[in-house]
Amino acid sequence: MCTDAQRAELTSLRAAKTALLTGKLKTKARYNDKEVTYAPVDLAALNEAIRELESLCPEQNGASRARRHGYVRGTL
Numbered sequence: 001m002c003t004d005a006q007r008a009e010l011t012s013l014r015a016a017k018t019a020l021l022t023g024k025l026k027t028k029a030r031y032n033d034k035e036v037t038y039a040p041v042d043l044a045a046l047n048e049a050i051r052e053l054e055s056l057c058p059e060q061n062g063a064s065r066a067r068r069h070g071y072v073r074g075t076l
Contacts, residue, residue, distance in 0.1 A: 002056050002057035002058075002059065005033075006053055006056055006057055007057055008030065009029075009030050009031055009032075009053060010050065010053040010054065010057055012029040012030045012031070013029045013031060013046060013049055013050050013053065014050060015027075015029065016028065016029035016038050016046060017043070017046050017047070017050065020038060020039070020040050020042075020043060020046070021043075025039060025040070026038070026039050029046075031049050
């Protein structure tokens with residue numbers, strides 16, 4: 001389950017990634033209750049942190065909860 005703090009960190013990390021990809025030389029983001037400074041050479045670490053939080057917060061990644069559909073035999 002994703003906490004509000006994890007959602008906020010994920011948002012912060014995504015904003016930092018966008019800033020770096022659009023030409024900013026340094027940017028800060030909150031991660032693991034710390035403020036971390038990222039530079040373009042840190043994109044791999046930034047992507048890994050984003051993936052880690054996305055796995056904890058799938059709903060923040062556009063995924064929805066699994067839906068189960070049942071049917072009664074002979075009704076289709």
